[in-house]
Amino acid sequence: MAVSLDRLEHSRSALAHAVSPTTWRQALAIAPSDASFAPALRVGLAVTVVLVGGGILGRPDLAGFAALGSLCSAFGRYEPYPRRAGKIALVSALIIAYASFGALLGATTTSVAVQVLAISISAGIAAMLLTAFAITGPGAVILIFASTAAVAFSHTAADIATVFTTVSVGAAVGWVASMLPALVHPVGPAQLAVARALAAVDSRQQGPARAAVARARTVVALNPGTRAHRLGLVTLLDDAEALLDAWANGDDPTHASDVLAHERELRKIRRYDALEVRAVQFDTPPQNFFAAGLAQLTARPLVVNAVRIAAAAGLAAWCAILLGFEHPLWATMGAIAAMQGITFHTTVQRGIQRLLGNIGGAIFAAGLIALSLGYWQIVVAIVLLQMAAELLVLKNYALTTLAITPMALLMTGLAGHLTPAVTISRIGDTLIGVLVGIVIAALTIEQADRS
Template sequence: MHGLPRYAPDNSRLDHCRTALKHSVTPATWRRAFEVRTVDATIAPAIRVGVATALVLVLGGLLGHGNLAGLGALGALTSAFGRYEPYPRLARKAGFVGIALIAYVAAGALLGAAGWAVWWQIALTSVAAGVAAWLLTAFRIVGPGPVILIFAATAAVGYARDLADVGPAVGAVAGGVAVGWLAVMTPYLFVPLGPARLAVARALTAVSELGRAGEDGALVSARRAVDHAWDVMAHNGRSRDAHSRQLLALLADAEAVVERWASDRDSATLRALVEHESELRKVKRRSHLPGIECRDGDLPARDRFLPDGIRRLRSRDAALNAARIAVAALLAGCFCVAVGLEHPLWASMGAMAAMQGVTFSQTVQRGIQRLSGNVAGAVLAAALIATALGYWQTVVVIVVLQTVTELVVIKSYAFASVVITPMALLLTGLGSAVTPDIAVSRVIDTAVGVVIGVIVSAAAISRKDHHHVA
């Protein structure tokens, strides 16, 4: 027996999980969660979403279907996805989200009408959460995320009492989707090159940082911004337009400066290019860019939205991430039922929202932001609900909160969560009477979801994920 080799247990994965969990409670991690990022071009997308939400809620009230207006408003959130995308690609992505919203509301309404036990509701919602994350990741659709699909589905579960309720629920969300899609595409009629102008302007901003402190990082950022601008130009669908050809020339010159920067710091050309940045940020159909000649050039190949998305569905990483989210949502919901909490599906959504980060560090950041924002938002929600607002006053408040959300969500998800919470509860109140106590339930259920989401993420962390290691 002495000749047999001894095998020591491999504790490296366990140690990696412990390090991840320690990271989630360090003061530095919590401080970073409340950092405010500097972003640009937030006003137009926010107004777009606010107008779409207002139209749906006003139409619902005028038609005497205020109880369905909340579902319609969730459909209008189609307009919140894919901001800054070139319009031809945005049309496909917003349409895809709209179809998914209709499908999820239909499934939720059928589940509510069936009257199945809450355990079945949690199980099916958890699977749906994983599928939603899988789809939006594979098709590279950015925005509020898959949690909106689950929120819409759970709202439909609460609304539908029998099969007769399924049709109105689906009709309401379909109407909202139509309004949202039109809202997001209407600017194409007036500023068709808007996303391309913004992408080129951002590329010029990144290129202008060359030569400053942290040169290596500035060079990487400049290359990334230029590559993104080329991608947007390839999808804008107006390459023969004179202004589009000027943008191509400007972008080609910017790329040349970046590529030669290590050996030839052409500061004069750089300054001349950057002078056009402020003009491109103006909301205009076209601009004359002095000194920039129209130029034709080779554009990168366009991605194929449907075939490429279907191909990425076969990605092992995307499938594993979807499975993690489904497991966390299931555990959070079941825990809430086991301890007698009132809204287990909210806990499932909390776990899902926290786990939308690509890395464990991002998951923790998002979890902290969502939890802290929910606490502050619950206080605001309880105060608003206690005032017993009428339908039209509630509509005004919801539209304001939705617009503020879109203004700040990219800057700070924590601050956005402060207004998301009362907005979500007021939307819930359009379909059924709610009391200020519901805000407390929201905080508790979200806390359960966030904690379980972080624990599951730590347990399933990839060995390659070291973003949380100092």
């Protein structure tokens, strides 16, 4: 009984945290970041290719599905190319599978109850898969977006095949766009990882700095390049770690500025070879990400989180239905996006940011829809908004959502006419999804999560 009362008090404190003015101020803070234009350009290129292709072929109604497939390029933005190739291929397969599953649902049943149940369960599975395989990026929301769009589009068996083919083409374009920079700057991810590690070391925060150094070692070990170049990067990481050790012991090494000065050169789009080589050998090669992911799939925390997300997604959709909203499956995306946080604090922040970003983005979208833009004007708007979202994602999720919301609505409108009134439903569904997600997260909060 005491344990139950303690958990109840813990959940009550969590809900109080969600409405704290301090929490809301923190959600609006702009985080410092070293965001690169490269990921935004990759995604922008992929989306542009498929939307232009859809327009030239006279199938603007299918261009949106191809664009959804191309969004695989938004995942694994800083991974070394060998690992990125595998992870983007896996994400591509998942987007294709989820879009096809949504098309199958739309073609075989008109029961909203069945659709909500199926999409909710698949949302939990999507979150579990992406977490197990350590795939960073927009998260399970993209997979569910693909599913819900396909549910609305598909009515016959032929529609299922159309969705499968179109999304597959878009995913192939996205994979190619993700890998193209390897032809120009194959050592880019390794140099950027080391540069970011040096920036973290310069902050003198031991925990984050050591994590950044460890991450950089993994990237360097997996990245292609000459042995001398890779050993030079490893040597620099050894020097950076030695600085952390010295500072932890109260020393102040005079050569610290010389080590940290390499950061600027490493960020340039060229191979940087002006590094000393003292390292004798590399660390043990990192484990294959796919094997590691398979081993993690049955981990209890992942399974529990999948159940939480599935429950929140289903409850959010049913609340939207009871309140009479036209697109209840949109509410599932609000719940999923909020619950992608690692801690409850992160969940609340993402919920606040998604809500505020959706409100601003929906108002902007209403203005764009009211202009009755032509197809090519919509293409330009979608590409610019998607690139803006990629550039803002490390700054603040609210700003990211401010760009994503009109982009998603415009992309949805490619398959059918939308009116400005649809933005009201978007805001309402998001509000429901965020509130349900935060409440479920508070009721199921881990005892250890007291941040």
